[in-house]
Amino acid sequence: MFPLIIRIALVLAIFFLIDWYSFQAFKTVFPNQVWVKVLFWIFSVSVYIFVTYGFLFFDRSSNNNINLGRMVSLLVLSLIPKLIILGLMFGEDIIRFLTGTFQSVTGTREGDFLPDRRKFISQTALALSAIPFLGILHGVLVGKYRYRVMNHTLEFDDLPEEFDGFTITQISDIHSGSFDDKKKLEYGVDLINQQESDVILFTGDLVNNHAGEMEPWVDTFKKLQAPMGKYSILGNHDYGDYMSWPSKEAKEANLNRLADIQKELGFQLLRNENVKLQKPARNGAEGATASIDLIGVENWGKGFAQYGDLGKAVSNLSEQSFKILMSHDPSHFDEEVKNFSQLIHLTLSGHTHGMQFGIEIPGFIKWSPASYRYPKWAGLYQELGRYLHVNRGFGFLAFPGRVGIWPEITVLKLKKK
Known part of the structure; x- marks a missing residue:
């Protein structure tokens, strides 16, 4: 040295x-x-x-x-x-x-x-x-608040017919500690609500380091609405691993406060666990329901902390059920999810931000420095009969801007083949 x-x-x-x-x-x-x-x-x-x-x-x-x-x-x-x-x-x-x-x-x-x-x-x-x-x-x-809506329609053979046309709005990487314009942020939140999706799924990184970063924006994000619920997971920045703390207890208290804020926002935080999204069965006894399983794991990333436990998160689920996984880091898909013993139909991730810099011209070019670190860095991917969607992020981190890679609100519509 x-x-x-x-x-x-x-x-x-x-x-x-x-x-x-x-x-x-x-x-x-x-x-x-x-x-x-x-x-x-x-x-x-x-x-x-x-x-x-x-x-x-x-x-x-x-x-x-x-x-x-x-x-x-x-x-x-x-x-x-x-x-x-x-x-x-x-x-x-x-x-x-x-x-x-x-x-x-x-x-x-x-x-x-x-x-x-x-x-x-x-x-x-x-x-x-x-x-x-x-x-x-x-x-x-301008670019850091230039929100755009990305729409995808996905078809599945084994999607329960009751969920044909089911819509998901995915947001990711809010990084609330970086915001500096309330009016533009409120426009982005209104745009999410305008999609009128069945559920809103947030795939991690609510803050940069500290739970207190979200305090000024609680009332803004509480306005998010979805008839079948709002669900979230933790990202690598949510644990406070990149900040110095006076004690281990202070760091744990910060994470607990972050979990409380998620509740205040109306999100159900999934930490290596799952919930059933249910609809009345079309052809069945009165009171019968059809369901899909929504799974949320803690952060698991190649080269990052690996708190996620996919085995634990699905331990009580039927192998035949239709599954959607929220996992913050897309490297988890290649390292574990796509070859997992149970079929996970759709994985939703974020994390990369598309490096907040790149060139995207649909049908011609899609490039960002993020591609050198993450083979699957933005958009929709399909491999081994399983889908992965990587959201480009709602907020921004470190560099307070976005060049060519705009903040994203994703709408996914599920269809039965």
């Missing part, structure tokens, strides 16, 4: 290199505008001072998610466009070096060893860097 001072020096050298190359583009395009160059350095240095100060004094026992988000957004807004410039300017320098070497060897060189920078390359670099800059700015100001 390198000593801390060497690691700090290395990071500073990398940031200086990025800024120096970016500055070359501005200097070439605006050779006589001193104010542009001064403004560039004022912006860059100010961002680094603010971010450095924030991280040096960041307290993991604190619940200040808004300030953390501001630090991350400033760093991303400053760094990503500069990386675009770096790529083009460094590429131009390689060509300049090879050209200068060739001219020196052939004796055709006139003037300095390195040819002058071409203004066109610098203009192109600045123009291209403006695309992610504006995209990130839009994601922070």
